[in-house]
Amino acid sequence: MEQLPNMRLTTQRQIILEELAKVTSHPTANEVYDMVRKRLPRIGLGTVYRNLELMADGGVILKLEVGGTQKRFDATVEPHYHIRCSSCGKVDDVHMKVQDQINQLAANVSNYEILGHHIEFSGICHDCQISQKKSAIN
Amino acid sequence: MEQLPNMRLTTQRQIILEELAKVTSHPTANEVYDMVRKRLPRIGLGTVYRNLELMADGGVILKLEVGGTQKRFDATVEPHYHIRCSSCGKVDDVHMKVQDQINQLAANVSNYEILGHHIEFSGICHDCQISQKKSAIN
DNA sequence: TTATGTGCAAAACATTTGCAGGAGT
């Protein structure tokens, strides 16, 4: 595992990263805690929060501040977009090309130094589309 | 004030909406509470939360779930983008054209029914650019 | 008049932090 300088390679960090890499579901800190606890039952929730935060700061993982009350985490650090189901709150990746040219459009109309952007789509996931059709029948 | 059906026009709602419309700073619920309290000292924080939520549901205002811990609110409901200062956390509008064509790009690669999108830029605001230059000298 | 809304306070969540003991380098 490639870590940042000044970060020790602890069992806890290793397993948090392994478990996060296993899924594509963008889990919340608490969901990561549940996943990790199956292998490290005595780990503290604070440790999970501390390490997710540290890894996100170090660019090892991505912290998503998308809709909903909790932050979500993603082991894929390459820039990509997300979609959130308005009905069930699930978050999925959107595998489209990153639209870097829009940074220039923003730079043209803003006095900020533009660092980057993130797009969050909203929609209805396949499962929820099906549930909606079912309930429309009744 | 045009409200949704089944919503009474109360003094509290009126003033919350007026105060929100006065600013372009995308205040948090607590900041709205502080603003409103100057005119209605006995209003409860719960009332502010309840009404901001209701108005956002009804499309009278916009609820922003951008980076940072707290939700922010915006009296401008026309679709537009935002930029958040990575240094101080301030949120500003980005007055560029809405890129509706990217919804189609997302629809092409996703099995979600796309409803819309929001772009959040990140950058360094003008004030923070100046502070950074000052501290670079020392 | 009556359904809805309000203030207040407590509860429910989500996240952060202090500290004494533990572990990586």
Add this chain to the structure above:
DNA sequence: ACTCCTGCAAATGTTTTGCACATAA
């Protein structure tokens, strides 16, 4: 050894909620 890290629990911060009273329609 000497830091840095962890588990635990308490603290903090944000949002929601229950309830008795108030008020818009």
